[in-house]
Amino acid sequence: VCPQAAASLAHCVRAMAGWGAFFVSLLNYKTEKYVIAENRKIGILFRLYQLAVLGYIIGWVFVMKKGYQEREEAIQTSVITKLKGVTLTNSSETGLHLWSAEDYTIPPNGEQVFFIVTNYIETPNQRLGFCAEVSLQRKINSLQAPPSQGSLPSLTGIKTGLCLNSTGTCEIHAWCPLEYSKRPTEPLLSKAENFTIYIKNFIRFPKFEFSKSNVFETTDDSYLKRCSYDRENHPYCPIFRLGDVISWAGHDFQSMAVKGGSVGILIEWNCDLDKDSSQCNPQYSFTLSSSFPYRYARYYKDQNGETYRTLYKVYGIRFDIMINGQAGKFNIIPTIIAIGSGVALLGIVSNLLTFYVDMRPAVEKGAANSFKKPEEPEATEESSAAEQGQSSVERRGPTIPRNTGQRYSAILNTQGAEPRHHITFSPHS
Numbered sequence: 001v002c003p004q005a006a007a008s009l010a011h012c013v014r015a016m017a018g019w020g021a022f023f024v025s026l027l028n029y030k031t032e033k034y035v036i037a038e039n040r041k042i043g044i045l046f047r048l049y050q051l052a053v054l055g056y057i058i059g060w061v062f063v064m065k066k067g068y069q070e071r072e073e074a075i076q077t078s079v080i081t082k083l084k085g086v087t088l089t090n091s092s093e094t095g096l097h098l099w100s101a102e103d104y105t106i107p108p109n110g111e112q113v114f115f116i117v118t119n120y121i122e123t124p125n126q127r128l129g130f131c132a133e134v135s136l137q138r139k140i141n142s143l144q145a146p147p148s149q150g151s152l153p154s155l156t157g158i159k160t161g162l163c164l165n166s167t168g169t170c171e172i173h174a175w176c177p178l179e180y181s182k183r184p185t186e187p188l189l190s191k192a193e194n195f196t197i198y199i200k201n202f203i204r205f206p207k208f209e210f211s212k213s214n215v216f217e218t219t220d221d222s223y224l225k226r227c228s229y230d231r232e233n234h235p236y237c238p239i240f241r242l243g244d245v246i247s248w249a250g251h252d253f254q255s256m257a258v259k260g261g262s263v264g265i266l267i268e269w270n271c272d273l274d275k276d277s278s279q280c281n282p283q284y285s286f287t288l289s290s291s292f293p294y295r296y297a298r299y300y301k302d303q304n305g306e307t308y309r310t311l312y313k314v315y316g317i318r319f320d321i322m323i324n325g326q327a328g329k330f331n332i333i334p335t336i337i338a339i340g341s342g343v344a345l346l347g348i349v350s351n352l353l354t355f356y357v358d359m360r361p362a363v364e365k366g367a368a369n370s371f372k373k374p375e376e377p378e379a380t381e382e383s384s385a386a387e388q389g390q391s392s393v394e395r396r397g398p399t400i401p402r403n404t405g406q407r408y409s410a411i412l413n414t415q416g417a418e419p420r421h422h423i424t425f426s427p428h429s
Contacts, residue, residue: 042353103117127306134181214267271328293314
């Protein structure tokens, strides 16, 4: 029993000693190994890399990308639009007609997406009745079913099943007369290029509690009455001329007004909130795409109480106002992260150069051995073993026993500067 208890006690003592050494090692301080390489190529390479990293951190991260700022892209926005302009049209079909903003703007209540009429085809005095179908795709010779099967669908009305030999088409129940199919060649509202659009945009960045409008802040109350947006003279005026907007989008207003188109107005907010709020201003850009006409009708009643209507096939320009933006403000956390990433990049190249300096002697030695001359005489096994033993002694040095009173000294070989170790023994005094 006693030997087992002693062994267990010794095991416990060794375990406690091991844990004690571990906790003591936590209080030790370790430093990195620094190597000074007197090599100009390596030194120049290291300095160039340092300059490149500093240029990246200062120029790109801090100056260009503003890595010291906290960013927000969740912009809150609202848009109000108002159009102004009056024009007069005169055609043989409709006669004189005065157009104001309530007539050519759809919808007229000032939304973010709206449509401005620039051309139209009018079909007046349509009444419900029976008339001949005008679609060439629905001729009588292509009708397979007999009239007794009832009415058939049509593109412009309901087929009654009767065939009209005078026109070669079917009879339909629809709003008669049918829509005029003439294609426009000139815009009726050609003067619409002088109309103006007033765009009022409110934005807010909730993270920074910052809000602003695109209306230029000035003490001159008459500024909005006489200004018009211009990229050079009035870049912050919210009033746009239609002809100029189409021109900035890369098209001619008169040619677009014939069959219509679609224009996108992009308002970009990029705000640096470390500066004054007056420096946070919108930037406008314009894009162009195709569009298509659509139809609408206006209904009336005559003296007898019968309903009739006027059908309009309108062409125009559709406007889509899009808002985008971001804001940034100084914050210590992204600043520390940006600096830490730069320090990490500097540390990577330091470790690589240290590894290169450590491995260079071994690489050079291997290269020298690969070019060894073949005519050199090889030493015998005895001499090589003796030299190896001597060299091992020289590298290791003499072994000095303890408590014998020996003295250790080193003398220089007369043939070279390499020290050779010599041991002398002397009795205790």
